[in-house]
Amino acid sequence: MRTVPTETAAVELHTRFVPVLERAAALNKVVDLQDLLERYSFDNICKVAFNFDPGCLAGDGTFGSEFMKAFEEAAMLSFGRFMYILPGLYKIKKLLNVGSESKLQKSIATVHKFADDIIQSRITESTKEPKEDLLSRFMNISEYSPEFLRDIVTSFILAGRDSTSSALTWFFWILSSHPEVKLKILEELKTLRLSKSDQNSYEFDDLRQMHYLHAAISEAMRLFPPVPVDTKACLKPDVPERWLEEENGGGTVVYRPENPFKYPVFHGGARVCLGKEMAYTQMKLVAATIMEVFEVELEVVEKKVPEHVLSLTMRMKDGLKVRVRKR
Numbered sequence: 001m002r003t004v005p006t007e008t009a010a011v012e013l014h015t016r017f018v019p020v021l022e023r024a025a026a027l028n029k030v031v032d033l034q035d036l037l038e039r040y041s042f043d044n045i046c047k048v049a050f051n052f053d054p055g056c057l058a059g060d061g062t063f064g065s066e067f068m069k070a071f072e073e074a075a076m077l078s079f080g081r082f083m084y085i086l087p088g089l090y091k092i093k094k095l096l097n098v099g100s101e102s103k104l105q106k107s108i109a110t111v112h113k114f115a116d117d118i119i120q121s122r123i124t125e126s127t128k129e130p131k132e133d134l135l136s137r138f139m140n141i142s143e144y145s146p147e148f149l150r151d152i153v154t155s156f157i158l159a160g161r162d163s164t165s166s167a168l169t170w171f172f173w174i175l176s177s178h179p180e181v182k183l184k185i186l187e188e189l190k191t192l193r194l195s196k197s198d199q200n201s202y203e204f205d206d207l208r209q210m211h212y213l214h215a216a217i218s219e220a221m222r223l224f225p226p227v228p229v230d231t232k233a234c235l236k237p238d239v240p241e242r243w244l245e246e247e248n249g250g251g252t253v254v255y256r257p258e259n260p261f262k263y264p265v266f267h268g269g270a271r272v273c274l275g276k277e278m279a280y281t282q283m284k285l286v287a288a289t290i291m292e293v294f295e296v297e298l299e300v301v302e303k304k305v306p307e308h309v310l311s312l313t314m315r316m317k318d319g320l321k322v323r324v325r326k327r
Contacts, residue, residue, distance in 0.1 A: 010201040032319035037165040045160030051133035070110035077104040115153040162313040163226040170224035211255040215243035
């Protein structure tokens with residue numbers, strides 16, 4: 001089960017994501033990397049968690065795209081409740097079903113329908129043959145109410161789609177202004193490739209050896225945490241090397257985890273994110289594959305930090321417009 005998410009992510013990456021970038025490179029076309037990452041992450045988490053393919057990155061994907069739009073709107077409007085000058089104002093708007101609360105209820109209805117359809121399909125299919133997706137395993141443990149399972153589905157998607165796509169978007173933006181870090185990552189990938197007996201997609205054990213890439217992603221999340229609503233913030237920019245140390249003085253550099261209470265991106269203790277390792281694995285797989293195959297260049301190079309939208313996760317307001325070319 002440990003390698004299933006990696007294998008699923010690799011298939012989605014090489015059969016859908018990479019071809020999209022290849023077409024963009026051939027046409028010298030500007031693409032919104034944030035949008036592509038969100039679509040990829042959504043397709044991937046649905047496959048891993050529910051064995052369902054919404055096809056947002058390829059094919060029609062109409063229903064999946066409709067859900068994505070509703071999900072984003074619901075997240076933004078829910079977050080907006082915290083921004084009212086009068087804290088209880090949203091309750092009045094909800095009671096009257098007007099304004100943002102009316103839009104929120106419509107978005108929630110779309111989200112609930114999507115989740116209910118997935119749950120119903122799992123219930124129907126469970127009578128035929130057992131499934132290996134996370135939701136089916138969850139349902140096999142005990143009997144839960146449809147409402148509880150619906151919350152589980154929503155939580156899976158929120159955690160598996162928005163957070164990883166946000167982290168990768170900011171990672172590529174930061175990387176564009178740090179060529180020295182990019183070179184070190186590429187050198188690490190080259191060294192790893194030389195040690196592999198084949199040139200296929202990176203496997204789970206390969207990803208665990210990407211210490212510098214792991215450090216670079218961690219630093220990107222320290223600077224721009226995917227879930228930004230927290231009382232803690234970094235004091236100043238740093239470098240990926242702050243996460244690395246020599247192993248037993250032998251010259252081998254390895255990633256050194258930070259105390260989760262000093263680095264609260266994934267929280268810590270009893271509240272630690274259960275998908276932490278899966279998230280790192282997916283992010284390293286995507287980043288390594290894109291960097292190894294393509295040169296990613298920002299369409300507009302600006303020193304100032306891109307404006308982000310008020311939401312549960314840190315999304316760029318205007319996306320991340322890039323051009324890609326094959327190496």
